[in-house]
Amino acid sequence: MMNKSQLQVEAIHNGTVIDHIPAGQGIKILQLFGLAQTHEKITVGLNLPSKALGAKDIIKVENTRLSAAQANQLALFAPQATVNLIEDFEVVEKLQLQLPEKVEGVFSCPNSNCISHNEPVTSKFRVRAVDGQVRFRCRYCEKSFHRDMMAV
Template sequence: MSEFNQLLVRRIRNGTVIDHIESPRALLVLNILNITGQEGNVITVALNVPSVKQKKKDIIKVENKFLEKKETDKLALIAPNATINIIKDYKLTEKRRIQLPDKIIGFFKCPNLRCITNTEEGLSSKIEIIDKKNILLKCQYCARSITTNELIK
């Protein structure tokens, strides 16, 4: 068995595997998903894993947590090539590719400090994806153009 083919982390019985995360963004993915470890679930994070397609990738395994589509929409901006694998009884039961939605509502704050979403209590941000290929974003309220890096700071 070659060194590349060795199993780096153990299999999980039930939960979610987030694979093909651009390296080194796994810790950012955990932060965006509000996964802290305080939930009591076993979390495995592998950074800079050798990959044929990407040279290096990150992998996250979260036992006993099944990510829903609205949660994975958050990842579209920071891990657009990631795949979500739902595991039940050690078997892959669902595989999802992350896709950018048309809008991202309430996950990120508009970086414009004067935007109404930052001053009005209870008003959720609405970030429109103007161009999915080049990832051009715009706040629906203040019409500010936004970069991915501004959103994830």
């Protein structure tokens, strides 16, 4: 018989655990941070049971530490996520997520008529939460977009 308290995703020795990711956002976060290119051991759990969310994703990356700035970018897709830094199988630090005010050079503007597609400029967006939803406003075309429309 399986122990009910058994972990569904194995513990890591050193690295970062991103937990309480809304179900379906885990893959997008892997892409956004280029975590698959670290060549480190990565454990990903998708659609795991969660009392708070119903279902959640979790990402564990060995020998990789997210900075506070990276954790804040994570808040764009998973504002309720927790980021735990692990050393010797113990949580040594919990990063508090805060939605960044702006994001530069991460996303392309979804507006195909935006000047950022035809000129050598870095994409720039102001970020804000509207009714609990993250919105991006392009500095160049001034159009506003929901986070699901943003492409890495």
